[in-house]
Amino acid sequence: MNALNDSVRHPASFRDPSGFIFYREDILYRQINQVYKQNYDYLMESGLYETLIKNELLISHKAEDIPPFLPDRYYKTIRPKPLSFISYPYEWCFSQLKDAALLTLQIQKLSIEKDMTLKDASAYNIQFQDGAPIFIDTLSFEKLIPDEPWVAYRQFCQHFLAPLALMSYRDMRLGMLLRSNIDGIPLDLASQILPKITHLNLTLQLNIHMHAKSQSKYTDNVNAKDNIKKRISKHAQFAMIDNLESGIRKLKWKPGQTEWGDYYDKTNYSSGALQFKQNCVKSFISKVKPKMVWDFGANMGFFTKIATDNNIPSIAFDIDPVAVEKNYLASAKSKNKLMLPLIFDLLNPSPSIGWHNRERDSLSERGPVDMCMGLALVHHLAISNNIPIRNIAKFFNSTCRWLIIEFIPKTDSQVQRLLMTREDIFDDYTREFFESEFSQYFSIITATEIIESERVIYLMKKKIDSKP
Amino acid sequence: MPLTIILSLVYCLILAPDIYGYIDPGTGSYMLQILIASFVGILFSVKIFWAKLAIFVKSIFSKKDR
Numbered sequence: 001m002n003a004l005n006d007s008v009r010h011p012a013s014f015r016d017p018s019g020f021i022f023y024r025e026d027i028l029y030r031q032i033n034q035v036y037k038q039n040y041d042y043l044m045e046s047g048l049y050e051t052l053i054k055n056e057l058l059i060s061h062k063a064e065d066i067p068p069f070l071p072d073r074y075y076k077t078i079r080p081k082p083l084s085f086i087s088y089p090y091e092w093c094f095s096q097l098k099d100a101a102l103l104t105l106q107i108q109k110l111s112i113e114k115d116m117t118l119k120d121a122s123a124y125n126i127q128f129q130d131g132a133p134i135f136i137d138t139l140s141f142e143k144l145i146p147d148e149p150w151v152a153y154r155q156f157c158q159h160f161l162a163p164l165a166l167m168s169y170r171d172m173r174l175g176m177l178l179r180s181n182i183d184g185i186p187l188d189l190a191s192q193i194l195p196k197i198t199h200l201n202l203t204l205q206l207n208i209h210m211h212a213k214s215q216s217k218y219t220d221n222v223n224a225k226d227n228i229k230k231r232i233s234k235h236a237q238f239a240m241i242d243n244l245e246s247g248i249r250k251l252k253w254k255p256g257q258t259e260w261g262d263y264y265d266k267t268n269y270s271s272g273a274l275q276f277k278q279n280c281v282k283s284f285i286s287k288v289k290p291k292m293v294w295d296f297g298a299n300m301g302f303f304t305k306i307a308t309d310n311n312i313p314s315i316a317f318d319i320d321p322v323a324v325e326k327n328y329l330a331s332a333k334s335k336n337k338l339m340l341p342l343i344f345d346l347l348n349p350s351p352s353i354g355w356h357n358r359e360r361d362s363l364s365e366r367g368p369v370d371m372c373m374g375l376a377l378v379h380h381l382a383i384s385n386n387i388p389i390r391n392i393a394k395f396f397n398s399t400c401r402w403l404i405i406e407f408i409p410k411t412d413s414q415v416q417r418l419l420m421t422r423e424d425i426f427d428d429y430t431r432e433f434f435e436s437e438f439s440q441y442f443s444i445i446t447a448t449e450i451i452e453s454e455r456v457i458y459l460m461k462k463k464i465d466s467k468p
Numbered sequence: 469m470p471l472t473i474i475l476s477l478v479y480c481l482i483l484a485p486d487i488y489g490y491i492d493p494g495t496g497s498y499m500l501q502i503l504i505a506s507f508v509g510i511l512f513s514v515k516i517f518w519a520k521l522a523i524f525v526k527s528i529f530s531k532k533d534r
Contacts, residue, residue: 149505154497206504214503215496236505239512 007069011358016120018139021080022069029064030080030138033073039116039142040076048114048141057107059083059129059136078138084292084313088360089123089159090179091342091350093325094167094253097175100126100133101160105245107135108150112237117144121156123184124360131337147231150240154215157207158184161244165204168251169195172321175343182354187212203247255322273452280448281306281373281404284459288402290370296346297377301327301339304373308338317344346377347385364398372400375457378434379408383418383426389437397441403460407434412454431456 006025013020018036022029032040043049052058061078068074089097100123108118118140125137150156159178162185166174170193177185191212198204232240269277281303285293293307298316300323307314316339318324327341344350344363352362374396381387396403408415410429435444442460449456 149498149501153501154494157497206500206508210504211497211500214500218495218499232501232505233509235512236509239508240501240505242512242515243508 016139030078031069031074032076034075036139037075042143043141046114048111048116051110057135059134061138083127083129085315086366087128087342090176091344093321093328093343094172095325095328098164098248101248103133105241109241111141115144116141118152121152123159128340131331149232157187157211161207162187162190164248164251165194165208166190168253169198172253187215203243255325270452273450276451277457280457284404285310288371290402292369293371293373294369295373299323301341303375304339308336313338316341319345367399369400371402372396374405376406379415382429389434393438393441397462401462403442405458407431407456409454
Protein backbone atom coordinates (compact mmCIF):
# COMPACT_ATOMS: atom_id res chain seq x y z
CA MET A 1 0.00 0.00 0.00
CA ASN A 2 1.15 3.57 -0.71
CA ALA A 3 2.57 5.06 2.51
CA LEU A 4 0.67 8.33 2.01
CA ASN A 5 -2.63 6.50 1.66
CA ASP A 6 -1.89 4.64 4.83
CA SER A 7 -1.45 7.85 6.85
CA VAL A 8 -4.13 9.08 9.25
CA ARG A 9 -4.11 12.45 10.95
CA HIS A 10 -4.83 12.26 14.68
CA PRO A 11 -8.37 13.61 15.26
CA ALA A 12 -7.23 15.68 18.28
CA SER A 13 -4.42 17.39 16.37
CA PHE A 14 -6.00 20.30 14.54
CA ARG A 15 -5.77 23.48 16.61
CA ASP A 16 -2.12 24.38 16.30
CA PRO A 17 -1.02 25.64 12.85
CA SER A 18 2.59 24.80 13.84
CA GLY A 19 2.06 21.15 12.96
CA PHE A 20 0.10 18.03 13.73
CA ILE A 21 0.49 14.37 14.58
CA PHE A 22 -0.38 11.50 12.31
CA TYR A 23 -0.11 7.73 12.16
CA ARG A 24 1.54 5.87 9.35
CA GLU A 25 1.75 2.10 9.51
CA ASP A 26 0.87 2.30 13.21
CA ILE A 27 3.81 4.62 13.96
CA LEU A 28 3.13 8.06 15.38
CA TYR A 29 4.83 11.00 13.66
CA ARG A 30 4.61 14.75 14.02
CA GLN A 31 4.73 17.04 10.99
CA ILE A 32 6.29 20.42 11.68
CA ASN A 33 4.98 23.11 9.35
CA GLN A 34 7.03 25.89 7.76
CA VAL A 35 5.31 28.44 10.02
CA TYR A 36 6.99 26.84 13.07
CA LYS A 37 10.45 26.47 11.45
CA GLN A 38 12.09 29.36 13.33
CA ASN A 39 10.76 28.26 16.72
CA TYR A 40 11.67 24.60 16.19
CA ASP A 41 15.19 25.45 15.07
CA TYR A 42 15.61 27.76 18.03
CA LEU A 43 14.35 25.06 20.43
CA MET A 44 16.91 22.62 19.07
CA GLU A 45 19.83 25.06 18.77
CA SER A 46 19.38 27.12 21.95
CA GLY A 47 20.19 24.14 24.17
CA LEU A 48 16.67 24.11 25.61
CA TYR A 49 15.74 20.79 23.98
CA GLU A 50 18.94 19.22 25.28
CA THR A 51 18.31 20.49 28.82
CA LEU A 52 14.71 19.26 28.80
CA ILE A 53 15.70 15.82 27.49
CA LYS A 54 18.59 15.51 29.93
CA ASN A 55 16.22 16.21 32.82
CA GLU A 56 13.54 13.87 31.39
CA LEU A 57 11.03 16.71 31.17
CA LEU A 58 10.15 16.51 27.47
CA ILE A 59 9.48 13.50 25.27
CA SER A 60 12.45 12.92 22.98
CA HIS A 61 12.13 12.66 19.21
CA LYS A 62 14.21 12.03 16.14
CA ALA A 63 13.91 13.58 12.69
CA GLU A 64 12.56 11.20 10.05
CA ASP A 65 13.21 11.41 6.35
CA ILE A 66 9.87 10.14 5.07
CA PRO A 67 7.39 11.53 2.51
CA PRO A 68 5.51 14.43 4.16
CA PHE A 69 1.87 14.13 5.12
CA LEU A 70 1.00 17.63 3.88
CA PRO A 71 3.80 18.67 1.48
CA ASP A 72 2.67 22.28 0.90
CA ARG A 73 3.19 23.32 4.54
CA TYR A 74 5.94 20.86 5.36
CA TYR A 75 9.18 21.69 7.13
CA LYS A 76 10.13 18.48 8.94
CA THR A 77 8.73 15.19 10.20
CA ILE A 78 9.76 13.96 13.61
CA ARG A 79 9.06 10.69 15.37
CA PRO A 80 8.42 11.13 19.11
CA LYS A 81 9.34 8.34 21.49
CA PRO A 82 6.17 6.23 21.83
CA LEU A 83 4.06 6.32 24.99
CA SER A 84 2.59 3.15 26.44
CA PHE A 85 -0.78 4.72 27.35
CA ILE A 86 -2.57 8.06 27.07
CA SER A 87 -4.34 9.18 30.24
CA TYR A 88 -6.29 12.37 30.89
CA PRO A 89 -6.30 14.88 33.77
CA TYR A 90 -9.77 13.81 34.90
CA GLU A 91 -8.35 10.33 35.48
CA TRP A 92 -5.48 11.57 37.66
CA CYS A 93 -5.39 11.80 41.42
CA PHE A 94 -4.44 14.98 43.27
CA SER A 95 -0.68 14.33 43.39
CA GLN A 96 -0.56 13.37 39.71
CA LEU A 97 -2.16 16.70 38.74
CA LYS A 98 0.11 18.54 41.18
CA ASP A 99 3.24 16.90 39.73
CA ALA A 100 2.03 17.71 36.21
CA ALA A 101 1.51 21.37 37.24
CA LEU A 102 4.98 21.64 38.77
CA LEU A 103 6.52 20.05 35.68
CA THR A 104 4.81 22.64 33.46
CA LEU A 105 6.17 25.49 35.60
CA GLN A 106 9.66 24.00 35.65
CA ILE A 107 9.62 23.80 31.84
CA GLN A 108 8.37 27.38 31.57
CA LYS A 109 11.20 28.56 33.83
CA LEU A 110 13.84 26.74 31.79
CA SER A 111 12.25 28.09 28.60
CA ILE A 112 12.42 31.71 29.79
CA GLU A 113 16.07 31.22 30.71
CA LYS A 114 16.69 30.28 27.08
CA ASP A 115 14.49 33.10 25.74
CA MET A 116 11.60 30.84 24.88
CA THR A 117 8.13 30.43 26.39
CA LEU A 118 5.32 27.88 26.47
CA LYS A 119 2.46 29.00 24.28
CA ASP A 120 0.29 26.21 25.73
CA ALA A 121 -0.01 25.10 29.33
CA SER A 122 -2.64 22.45 28.77
CA ALA A 123 -2.75 19.52 31.17
CA TYR A 124 -3.32 17.33 28.11
CA ASN A 125 0.27 18.10 27.07
CA ILE A 126 1.44 16.01 30.01
CA GLN A 127 1.48 12.24 30.13
CA PHE A 128 2.72 9.76 32.70
CA GLN A 129 5.56 7.62 31.45
CA ASP A 130 7.92 5.52 33.55
CA GLY A 131 6.21 6.63 36.73
CA ALA A 132 6.63 10.37 36.20
CA PRO A 133 4.96 13.16 34.26
CA ILE A 134 6.51 14.19 30.95
CA PHE A 135 5.69 17.01 28.51
CA ILE A 136 4.69 15.62 25.13
CA ASP A 137 4.08 18.63 22.86
CA THR A 138 7.32 19.55 21.10
CA LEU A 139 5.55 22.37 19.27
CA SER A 140 4.47 24.28 22.38
CA PHE A 141 7.68 26.31 22.56
CA GLU A 142 8.03 29.70 20.93
CA LYS A 143 10.55 32.52 21.05
CA LEU A 144 9.96 34.88 23.94
CA ILE A 145 8.80 38.33 22.89
CA PRO A 146 10.55 40.68 25.35
CA ASP A 147 8.28 42.16 28.04
CA GLU A 148 5.16 40.26 26.89
CA PRO A 149 3.06 38.49 29.56
CA TRP A 150 2.81 34.70 29.53
CA VAL A 151 0.23 33.84 26.89
CA ALA A 152 -0.61 30.47 28.50
CA TYR A 153 -1.11 31.91 32.00
CA ARG A 154 -4.92 31.66 31.93
CA GLN A 155 -4.78 28.12 30.60
CA PHE A 156 -2.34 27.12 33.34
CA CYS A 157 -4.66 28.51 36.03
CA GLN A 158 -7.70 26.77 34.53
CA HIS A 159 -6.03 23.42 33.89
CA PHE A 160 -3.97 23.13 37.05
CA LEU A 161 -4.32 25.75 39.77
CA ALA A 162 -8.14 25.87 39.90
CA PRO A 163 -8.72 22.08 40.08
CA LEU A 164 -5.89 21.62 42.59
CA ALA A 165 -7.24 24.39 44.81
CA LEU A 166 -10.78 22.99 44.62
CA MET A 167 -9.58 19.49 45.47
CA SER A 168 -7.42 20.76 48.29
CA TYR A 169 -9.88 23.21 49.86
CA ARG A 170 -13.25 21.67 48.99
CA ASP A 171 -13.46 18.09 47.78
CA MET A 172 -11.26 15.68 45.89
CA ARG A 173 -14.17 14.81 43.59
CA LEU A 174 -14.18 18.34 42.14
CA GLY A 175 -11.26 17.24 39.98
CA MET A 176 -13.92 15.54 37.87
CA LEU A 177 -15.00 19.01 36.69
CA LEU A 178 -12.12 18.67 34.23
CA ARG A 179 -14.15 16.04 32.42
CA SER A 180 -16.98 18.47 31.66
CA ASN A 181 -14.66 21.45 31.08
CA ILE A 182 -12.16 20.37 28.45
CA ASP A 183 -10.24 23.68 28.62
CA GLY A 184 -9.96 23.65 32.37
CA ILE A 185 -12.22 24.90 35.14
CA PRO A 186 -13.53 28.44 34.46
CA LEU A 187 -11.94 30.76 37.00
CA ASP A 188 -15.18 32.52 37.95
CA LEU A 189 -16.65 29.12 38.81
CA ALA A 190 -13.58 28.12 40.83
CA SER A 191 -13.64 31.49 42.62
CA GLN A 192 -17.29 30.98 43.59
CA ILE A 193 -16.81 27.43 44.87
CA LEU A 194 -13.61 28.04 46.84
CA PRO A 195 -14.14 28.91 50.52
CA LYS A 196 -13.68 32.54 51.64
CA ILE A 197 -10.49 31.64 53.51
CA THR A 198 -8.73 31.24 50.15
CA HIS A 199 -8.93 35.05 49.71
CA LEU A 200 -6.15 35.13 52.31
CA ASN A 201 -3.97 32.74 50.31
CA LEU A 202 -1.76 34.98 48.16
CA THR A 203 -1.44 32.56 45.23
CA LEU A 204 -5.16 31.85 45.10
CA GLN A 205 -6.13 35.47 45.69
CA LEU A 206 -3.97 36.68 42.80
CA ASN A 207 -4.31 33.87 40.33
CA ILE A 208 -7.90 32.76 40.86
CA HIS A 209 -10.02 35.38 42.61
CA MET A 210 -8.44 38.52 41.14
CA HIS A 211 -7.87 36.72 37.86
CA ALA A 212 -11.59 35.87 37.60
CA LYS A 213 -12.52 39.47 38.40
CA SER A 214 -10.04 40.75 35.87
CA GLN A 215 -11.55 38.54 33.20
CA SER A 216 -15.01 39.97 33.77
CA LYS A 217 -13.64 43.51 34.10
CA TYR A 218 -11.96 43.42 30.69
CA THR A 219 -14.59 41.33 28.98
CA ASP A 220 -15.77 44.20 26.80
CA ASN A 221 -12.50 46.04 26.66
CA VAL A 222 -10.41 44.13 24.17
CA ASN A 223 -8.36 47.23 23.31
CA ALA A 224 -7.17 47.62 26.90
CA LYS A 225 -3.94 45.76 26.31
CA ASP A 226 -3.04 47.96 23.32
CA ASN A 227 -3.46 51.10 25.40
CA ILE A 228 -1.40 50.05 28.37
CA LYS A 229 2.27 51.08 28.16
CA LYS A 230 3.57 49.06 31.03
CA ARG A 231 5.05 45.68 30.21
CA ILE A 232 6.31 42.69 32.17
CA SER A 233 10.02 42.10 32.74
CA LYS A 234 11.76 38.73 32.74
CA HIS A 235 12.24 39.11 36.50
CA ALA A 236 8.48 39.58 36.94
CA GLN A 237 7.82 36.51 34.78
CA PHE A 238 10.06 34.44 37.05
CA ALA A 239 8.28 36.01 40.02
CA MET A 240 4.87 34.98 38.66
CA ILE A 241 6.09 31.42 38.16
CA ASP A 242 7.65 31.37 41.62
CA ASN A 243 4.38 32.53 43.15
CA LEU A 244 2.43 29.82 41.33
CA GLU A 245 5.03 27.18 42.15
CA SER A 246 5.26 27.90 45.87
CA GLY A 247 1.47 28.20 46.11
CA ILE A 248 0.94 24.85 44.39
CA ARG A 249 3.60 23.14 46.52
CA LYS A 250 1.69 24.26 49.62
CA LEU A 251 -1.61 22.80 48.40
CA LYS A 252 -2.12 19.53 50.21
CA TRP A 253 -4.69 16.83 50.12
CA LYS A 254 -4.57 14.31 52.86
CA PRO A 255 -6.19 11.01 51.95
CA GLY A 256 -8.84 10.38 54.57
CA GLN A 257 -10.63 7.22 55.48
CA THR A 258 -12.29 5.51 52.56
CA GLU A 259 -14.57 2.59 51.88
CA TRP A 260 -11.70 0.84 50.14
CA GLY A 261 -8.62 2.43 51.69
CA ASP A 262 -8.01 -0.40 54.16
CA TYR A 263 -9.58 -3.04 51.93
CA TYR A 264 -6.96 -5.73 52.46
CA ASP A 265 -7.33 -5.51 56.22
CA LYS A 266 -11.09 -6.04 55.94
CA THR A 267 -11.31 -8.87 53.42
CA ASN A 268 -12.24 -12.35 54.50
CA TYR A 269 -9.10 -13.87 53.03
CA SER A 270 -6.89 -15.97 55.23
CA SER A 271 -3.21 -15.28 54.70
CA GLY A 272 -2.95 -18.68 53.00
CA ALA A 273 -5.77 -17.84 50.57
CA LEU A 274 -4.26 -14.46 49.77
CA GLN A 275 -0.86 -16.03 49.10
CA PHE A 276 -2.52 -18.72 46.95
CA LYS A 277 -4.36 -16.09 44.91
CA GLN A 278 -1.14 -14.13 44.46
CA ASN A 279 0.61 -17.26 43.17
CA CYS A 280 -2.24 -17.97 40.74
CA VAL A 281 -2.05 -14.42 39.31
CA LYS A 282 1.72 -14.73 39.08
CA SER A 283 1.58 -18.03 37.20
CA PHE A 284 -1.14 -16.77 34.80
CA ILE A 285 0.88 -13.66 34.00
CA SER A 286 4.07 -15.69 33.51
CA LYS A 287 2.21 -18.04 31.19
CA VAL A 288 0.67 -15.32 28.97
CA LYS A 289 3.50 -12.75 29.17
CA PRO A 290 1.23 -9.83 28.18
CA LYS A 291 2.69 -6.57 26.88
CA MET A 292 0.39 -4.58 29.15
CA VAL A 293 -2.10 -5.26 31.95
CA TRP A 294 -5.18 -3.24 32.90
CA ASP A 295 -6.34 -4.08 36.41
CA PHE A 296 -9.92 -2.97 37.11
CA GLY A 297 -10.88 -2.39 40.72
CA ALA A 298 -7.18 -2.51 41.54
CA ASN A 299 -7.49 -0.66 44.84
CA MET A 300 -3.90 0.22 45.80
CA GLY A 301 -2.44 -2.05 43.12
CA PHE A 302 -1.72 -5.04 45.35
CA PHE A 303 -2.20 -7.53 42.50
CA THR A 304 -1.18 -5.08 39.75
CA LYS A 305 2.25 -5.07 41.34
CA ILE A 306 2.65 -8.73 40.38
CA ALA A 307 2.54 -7.62 36.73
CA THR A 308 4.90 -4.68 37.23
CA ASP A 309 7.31 -6.95 39.16
CA ASN A 310 7.34 -9.05 35.98
CA ASN A 311 8.42 -5.97 34.03
CA ILE A 312 4.98 -5.40 32.46
CA PRO A 313 3.64 -1.82 32.26
CA SER A 314 0.31 -1.90 34.05
CA ILE A 315 -2.58 0.38 34.86
CA ALA A 316 -4.30 0.14 38.22
CA PHE A 317 -7.80 1.52 37.68
CA ASP A 318 -9.92 2.26 40.70
CA ILE A 319 -12.99 4.35 41.45
CA ASP A 320 -11.59 5.45 44.81
CA PRO A 321 -9.39 8.59 44.60
CA VAL A 322 -7.86 7.74 47.97
CA ALA A 323 -6.67 4.33 46.76
CA VAL A 324 -5.30 5.88 43.55
CA GLU A 325 -3.52 8.64 45.50
CA LYS A 326 -1.97 6.12 47.91
CA ASN A 327 -0.93 3.85 45.04
CA TYR A 328 0.65 6.76 43.13
CA LEU A 329 2.61 7.96 46.16
CA ALA A 330 3.69 4.44 47.12
CA SER A 331 4.75 3.60 43.55
CA ALA A 332 6.77 6.82 43.35
CA LYS A 333 8.41 6.05 46.69
CA SER A 334 9.31 2.51 45.68
CA LYS A 335 10.42 3.71 42.24
CA ASN A 336 7.94 1.41 40.51
CA LYS A 337 8.10 3.00 37.07
CA LEU A 338 5.70 0.57 35.42
CA MET A 339 2.66 1.23 37.61
CA LEU A 340 0.16 3.86 36.45
CA PRO A 341 -2.71 4.31 38.93
CA LEU A 342 -5.80 6.04 37.48
CA ILE A 343 -9.23 7.04 38.78
CA PHE A 344 -11.83 5.15 36.83
CA ASP A 345 -15.49 4.35 37.31
CA LEU A 346 -16.28 1.15 35.46
CA LEU A 347 -20.00 2.02 35.65
CA ASN A 348 -19.43 5.38 33.98
CA PRO A 349 -16.14 5.12 32.10
CA SER A 350 -14.27 8.07 30.57
CA PRO A 351 -16.20 8.99 27.42
CA SER A 352 -14.97 10.46 24.14
CA ILE A 353 -15.03 14.23 24.55
CA GLY A 354 -14.14 17.42 22.73
CA TRP A 355 -14.72 18.48 19.13
CA HIS A 356 -16.66 15.86 17.17
CA ASN A 357 -16.29 13.66 20.29
CA ARG A 358 -12.86 12.78 18.98
CA GLU A 359 -10.37 14.94 20.86
CA ARG A 360 -10.06 12.74 23.93
CA ASP A 361 -10.62 9.03 23.59
CA SER A 362 -12.93 6.90 25.65
CA LEU A 363 -11.24 4.05 27.45
CA SER A 364 -12.44 1.47 24.91
CA GLU A 365 -10.86 3.54 22.12
CA ARG A 366 -7.56 3.30 23.98
CA GLY A 367 -7.76 -0.49 23.97
CA PRO A 368 -7.87 -3.35 23.49
CA VAL A 369 -5.11 -4.45 25.82
CA ASP A 370 -3.28 -7.76 26.03
CA MET A 371 -4.57 -8.63 29.47
CA CYS A 372 -7.23 -7.43 31.92
CA MET A 373 -7.65 -8.39 35.54
CA GLY A 374 -10.93 -8.22 37.43
CA LEU A 375 -10.30 -9.58 40.91
CA ALA A 376 -13.06 -9.40 43.52
CA LEU A 377 -14.95 -7.25 41.04
CA VAL A 378 -17.79 -9.25 39.48
CA HIS A 379 -19.97 -9.33 42.62
CA HIS A 380 -19.84 -5.53 42.88
CA LEU A 381 -20.94 -5.16 39.26
CA ALA A 382 -23.53 -7.94 39.27
CA ILE A 383 -25.04 -7.56 42.74
CA SER A 384 -24.44 -3.95 43.78
CA ASN A 385 -25.13 -2.53 40.33
CA ASN A 386 -27.37 -5.08 38.58
CA ILE A 387 -25.03 -5.51 35.60
CA PRO A 388 -25.92 -8.83 33.93
CA ILE A 389 -23.00 -11.27 33.88
CA ARG A 390 -23.26 -11.49 30.09
CA ASN A 391 -22.70 -7.72 29.83
CA ILE A 392 -19.61 -8.01 32.04
CA ALA A 393 -18.27 -10.76 29.76
CA LYS A 394 -19.02 -8.60 26.69
CA PHE A 395 -17.16 -5.65 28.21
CA PHE A 396 -14.03 -7.68 28.84
CA ASN A 397 -14.34 -9.32 25.42
CA SER A 398 -14.13 -5.92 23.74
CA THR A 399 -11.36 -4.73 26.08
CA CYS A 400 -8.77 -7.52 26.26
CA ARG A 401 -7.34 -10.66 24.70
CA TRP A 402 -6.59 -12.42 27.99
CA LEU A 403 -8.49 -12.17 31.23
CA ILE A 404 -7.79 -13.06 34.83
CA ILE A 405 -11.10 -12.93 36.66
CA GLU A 406 -12.39 -14.06 40.01
CA PHE A 407 -15.84 -15.39 40.86
CA ILE A 408 -17.05 -15.04 44.44
CA PRO A 409 -20.18 -17.10 45.21
CA LYS A 410 -23.20 -15.90 47.16
CA THR A 411 -22.18 -17.95 50.17
CA ASP A 412 -19.03 -15.83 50.60
CA SER A 413 -19.33 -13.43 53.53
CA GLN A 414 -18.38 -10.42 51.38
CA VAL A 415 -21.27 -11.15 48.98
CA GLN A 416 -23.53 -11.77 51.95
CA ARG A 417 -22.65 -8.25 53.14
CA LEU A 418 -23.83 -6.85 49.80
CA LEU A 419 -27.05 -8.85 49.99
CA MET A 420 -27.85 -7.70 53.51
CA THR A 421 -29.15 -4.35 52.25
CA ARG A 422 -30.90 -5.50 49.09
CA GLU A 423 -33.39 -8.09 47.95
CA ASP A 424 -31.76 -11.18 46.47
CA ILE A 425 -33.04 -11.06 42.90
CA PHE A 426 -29.88 -12.65 41.57
CA ASP A 427 -30.95 -16.24 40.92
CA ASP A 428 -28.46 -16.50 38.07
CA TYR A 429 -25.52 -15.52 40.22
CA THR A 430 -23.93 -18.96 40.34
CA ARG A 431 -20.57 -20.36 39.33
CA GLU A 432 -22.20 -22.50 36.60
CA PHE A 433 -24.06 -19.56 35.07
CA PHE A 434 -20.96 -17.34 35.31
CA GLU A 435 -18.90 -19.94 33.44
CA SER A 436 -21.55 -20.54 30.80
CA GLU A 437 -21.98 -16.78 30.13
CA PHE A 438 -18.24 -16.09 29.98
CA SER A 439 -17.77 -19.16 27.75
CA GLN A 440 -19.76 -17.35 25.06
CA TYR A 441 -16.92 -14.85 24.79
CA PHE A 442 -13.87 -16.52 26.29
CA SER A 443 -12.25 -19.95 26.39
CA ILE A 444 -11.66 -20.90 29.99
CA ILE A 445 -8.03 -21.99 30.06
CA THR A 446 -7.73 -22.57 33.81
CA ALA A 447 -10.22 -22.46 36.68
CA THR A 448 -8.60 -22.73 40.10
CA GLU A 449 -10.42 -22.86 43.41
CA ILE A 450 -8.71 -20.61 45.92
CA ILE A 451 -7.79 -22.57 49.05
CA GLU A 452 -9.43 -21.72 52.38
CA SER A 453 -12.20 -19.86 50.50
CA GLU A 454 -15.13 -20.48 48.18
CA ARG A 455 -13.71 -18.32 45.44
CA VAL A 456 -12.57 -19.35 41.96
CA ILE A 457 -9.93 -17.63 39.86
CA TYR A 458 -9.88 -18.04 36.09
CA LEU A 459 -7.50 -17.50 33.23
CA MET A 460 -9.51 -16.94 30.07
CA LYS A 461 -8.64 -16.30 26.44
CA LYS A 462 -10.86 -14.23 24.16
CA LYS A 463 -12.81 -16.16 21.54
CA ILE A 464 -12.22 -14.58 18.17
CA ASP A 465 -15.62 -15.70 16.84
CA SER A 466 -17.55 -14.62 19.92
CA LYS A 467 -21.02 -13.07 19.61
CA PRO A 468 -21.16 -9.27 19.30
CA MET B 469 -1.38 37.70 55.70
CA PRO B 470 -1.71 41.56 55.89
CA LEU B 471 -0.52 41.66 52.28
CA THR B 472 -3.44 39.57 51.16
CA ILE B 473 -5.85 41.81 53.07
CA ILE B 474 -4.43 44.87 51.28
CA LEU B 475 -4.72 42.95 48.03
CA SER B 476 -8.36 42.19 48.74
CA LEU B 477 -9.00 45.95 49.07
CA VAL B 478 -7.10 46.69 45.84
CA TYR B 479 -9.14 43.96 44.20
CA CYS B 480 -12.37 45.61 45.27
CA LEU B 481 -11.27 49.09 44.17
CA ILE B 482 -9.46 48.39 40.89
CA LEU B 483 -11.26 45.30 39.74
CA ALA B 484 -14.80 46.20 40.70
CA PRO B 485 -17.37 43.93 39.07
CA ASP B 486 -18.30 44.91 35.55
CA ILE B 487 -21.04 43.95 33.15
CA TYR B 488 -20.61 40.60 31.40
CA GLY B 489 -20.71 40.72 27.62
CA TYR B 490 -18.97 38.99 24.79
CA ILE B 491 -16.41 36.90 26.62
CA ASP B 492 -12.75 37.55 25.99
CA PRO B 493 -11.05 36.08 29.05
CA GLY B 494 -7.62 36.48 27.40
CA THR B 495 -7.57 40.27 27.84
CA GLY B 496 -8.29 39.98 31.57
CA SER B 497 -5.47 37.46 32.02
CA TYR B 498 -3.09 39.71 30.11
CA MET B 499 -4.05 42.80 32.11
CA LEU B 500 -3.86 40.99 35.43
CA GLN B 501 -0.30 39.86 34.78
CA ILE B 502 0.72 43.44 34.05
CA LEU B 503 -1.16 44.77 37.09
CA ILE B 504 0.42 42.33 39.54
CA ALA B 505 3.86 42.03 37.90
CA SER B 506 5.56 44.73 40.01
CA PHE B 507 3.98 43.45 43.20
CA VAL B 508 5.08 39.82 42.77
CA GLY B 509 8.39 41.08 41.38
CA ILE B 510 9.13 42.91 44.65
CA LEU B 511 8.11 39.87 46.72
CA PHE B 512 10.37 37.69 44.60
CA SER B 513 13.31 40.08 45.05
CA VAL B 514 12.81 40.00 48.82
CA LYS B 515 12.62 36.21 48.74
CA ILE B 516 15.87 35.98 46.76
CA PHE B 517 17.51 38.50 49.14
CA TRP B 518 16.53 36.47 52.20
CA ALA B 519 17.67 33.24 50.59
CA LYS B 520 21.07 34.78 49.79
CA LEU B 521 21.33 36.25 53.27
CA ALA B 522 20.55 32.85 54.80
CA ILE B 523 23.28 31.22 52.69
CA PHE B 524 25.73 33.98 53.70
CA VAL B 525 24.95 33.62 57.42
CA LYS B 526 25.19 29.85 57.18
CA SER B 527 28.57 30.10 55.47
CA ILE B 528 29.88 32.36 58.28
CA PHE B 529 28.81 29.86 60.94
CA SER B 530 30.15 26.89 59.04
CA LYS B 531 33.53 28.69 58.74
CA LYS B 532 33.49 29.31 62.49
CA ASP B 533 32.71 25.63 63.13
CA ARG B 534 35.76 24.64 61.14
